[in-house]
């Protein structure tokens with residue numbers, strides 16, 4: 001009998017032998033990394049699990065594809081840090097072929113004036129001092145505060161948040177214990193630490209960073225993390241949280257750094273799919289789910305777009321909760337207030353994503369040279385100040401896209417020779433801000449190429465000659481992210497990471513424990529706590545909730 005590592009106290013459930021064909025213990029809608037993680041844990045516990053994926057490949061937003069002959073890249077998500085070490089361990093992802101390497105420098109911020117800031121292990125403070133002695137002196141204290149606050153969040157990502165419950169029941173009692181444990185955790189923290197965490201949950205990134213530093217480039221370095229995937233100005237209250245969200249990760253045990261999965265982000269989900277398959281999980285691709293089936297008010301399976309039905313008493317949805325509740329279920333099955341709130345679930349990152357095939361590495365005016373150097377392995381941020389980011393947001397709101405956009409460029413082929421032919425390179429461009437829906441009502445189909453040209457021209461201003469090095473490109477507007485990956489509004493997190501949609505309010509007060517309002521229906525994707533990013537955490541936590549419910553409603557002890 002297999003024992004799930006979710007909780008060694010959880011007694012594994014044997015596979016049901018008497019079930020008819022096309023009948024499973026659990027059906028998972030979507031083979032994104034969270035769907036695969038959830039499936040793998042449930043398979044490990046002995047459940048009969050089927051994953052049905054709409055696209056021809058598994059991985060959701062964490063995939064590698066050939067986008068130009070001979071050039072492969074991570075198509076959407078492009079860099080790894082948040083992937084939880086417990087998930088890596090439990091799913092034995094390294095044994096299933098995953099290798100994650102560190103960048104040689106974390107970030108490089110060139111300016112058009114010929115200056116640059118390089119953030120790299122053991123060098124950042126020295127480089128900050130080139131701009132401000134005061135900032136260099138404060139840097140270690142800032143770093144320590146962010147480390148400590150990130151550790152608080154890290155401690156919570158594999159826990160279901162305390163969930164609002166009413167009445168007297170076993171469930172209420174369980175939630176009471178959960179809330180008490182959460183309270184005890186917080187009480188153990190020094191008061192000043194709690195204040196810092198509170199600041200990071202509520203303040204704007206600009207407010208938080210301006211409390212520490214004066215240097216524009218240094219503030220831009222951290223400000224970028226606050227607006228990435230977040231359609232907001234760094235002056236918007238709550239954006240400091242998104243900065244913190246990007247700080248709870250680690251690479252090979254080193255906290256808060258970002259790295260590269262050899263073979264691209266698809267290597268993560270390929271390893272997850274292998275892990276799931278090794279525990280008997282069936283994965284079928286190219287089969288969109290049309291609807292979740294209900295019988296007598298509870299889930300009884302799914303119907304695929306081709307009309308096939310798959311029966312199961314548990315369905316876990318890896319899709320955006322708005323997509324699930326507004327298009328896969330009959331509206332009369334849901335409470336009116338619930339449905340009304342779900343329709344207003346805020347989705348829409350201001351992101352535009354490109355993959356480029358390059359004949360050579362860029363040479364930046366601020367640090368010339370096309371031979372591979374440490375800064376070429378970094379996240380190259382072209383956005384020199386918080387004010388610039390603020391203007392980019394306002395421009396996108398009024399015009400549809402920033403005419404001076406914020407771009408992070410990553411050139412993973414500097415760390416990985418499996419992606420491009422020898423001597424050539426691939427670049428990921430992650431560009432903000434663009435309006436998820438254009439203000440004049442036109443379609444992104446009309447503007448995709450104009451905006452793609454603008455992005456390349458913008459990089460060319462920092463690295464003259466860049467434009468002529470582009471051999472081929474793949475362009476993904478918010479509309480493309482929605483149509484290709486099923487990301488509602490192009491939202492990379494399955495719903496904005498704002499205080500009203502976080503923690504016990506993700507996706508809604510009363511449903512933060514991965515269970516939906518319909519019996520047997522669970523949410524295992526990024527629309528659940530702790531939200532977006534390639535973490536595996538919602539998939540892990542949802543699997544735990546499903547397993548706990550099979551133990552007569554008793555919550556898992558972890």
Ligand SMILES: Cc1cc2nc3c(=O)[nH]c(=O)nc-3n(C[C@H](O)[C@H](O)[C@H](O)COP(=O)(O)OP(=O)(O)OC[C@H]3O[C@@H](n4cnc5c(N)ncnc54)[C@H](O)[C@@H]3O)c2cc1C
Nearest residue numbers: 030032033034054060061077078079289486526532533534
């Ligand atoms: C452009 C971009 C850049 C990003 N960069 C990073 C990054 O560098 N690092 C990072 O950590 N995170 C990044 N993210 C965020 C991260 O990729 C996502 O938050 C995360 O991958 C979401 O994972 P998920 O498993 O919850 O959902 P998804 O990956 O969205 O998977 C959901 C799956 O459900 C499937 N599906 C949808 N509808 C149906 C249906 N009807 N039937 C069956 N299946 C269906 C989809 O096809 C998809 O495979 C980025 C995201 C994007 C889009």
